[in-house]
């Protein structure tokens with residue numbers, strides 16, 4: 001049986017009167033790569049922070065590697081890599097000094113990997129020895145990613161890791177991430193708004209909506225079956241689709257239904273007169289699921 005790396009049950013978090021997480025149930029298994037999607041303010045950062053024990057929750061339970069997150073052993077901590085939304089580096093140290101410091105804390109710190117990534121990601125010459133506080137946002141984010149990969153984590157949690165990277169930086173990062181997963185069977189969860197990136201690496205996507213994981217599925221399955229079906233009320237009112245996501249009645253009486261369709265449902269809909277069936281890409285689906 002595949003090892004469960006992260007198990008979240010009925011997780012709740014409230015800020016004042018705003019319920020951000022309203023009973024999240026979620027599991028991540030060894031080697032699973034999940035893209036976490038949701039609108040701005042949906043609670044993705046809050047979920048990732050509560051999941052790692054960086055933020056107190058108001059209810060529910062999280063276990064990482066089988067241990068409760070609030071009583072995580074040092075050994076389990078060392079198995080986790082985290083890239084926060086805003087890089088939290090030591091601004092007064094240089095990149096070289098910071099990595100020296102971290103290398104002493106982790107038993108599995110890989111100096112050769114750090115050096116290789118630094119050279120490939122623009123940290124040669126002056127940038128290696130400049131205080132981090134004087135680096136650009138993208139450079140800091142690269143350092144934050146190198147720090148998270150350097151100790152060969154088994155669970156990698158990335159909160160919008162590519163937000164301030166240029167297209168070349170994003171491509172390099174994604175290549176590294178794919179290599180990480182293939183070589184080491186790392187469990188990865190990352191949130192992003194750049195859906196094309198997600199399509200290149202994530203095998204599963206999870207949508208956070210209304211404080212819960214509303215939909216999680218393998219990306220290819222989701223895209224294979226996702227359709228918008230539009231037709232008259234007469235044609236669609238009686239239609240009952242198992243994977244229905246959203247149904248809307250337009251001002252002119254037409255109805256559209258967004259659903260994950262089985263091959264059999266697709267076949268039968270294609271045969272219906274006055275019904276239009278359109279494929280959806282991940283962006284369309286994001287809009288529909290998170291509305």
Ligand SMILES: Nc1ncnc2c1ncn2[C@@H]1O[C@H](COP(=O)(O)OP(=O)(O)OP(=O)(O)O)[C@@H](O)[C@H]1O
Pocket residue numbers: 015020038039040041042043044045046047
């Ligand atoms: N420390 C805090 N105090 C009060 N409210 C907070 C705090 N942190 C987050 N929130 C609120 O919780 C909600 C979820 O925030 P969070 O940062 O988790 O969303 P997100 O999905 O990561 O958003 P984005 O995509 O914009 O990064 C927001 O409405 C935010 O204003």
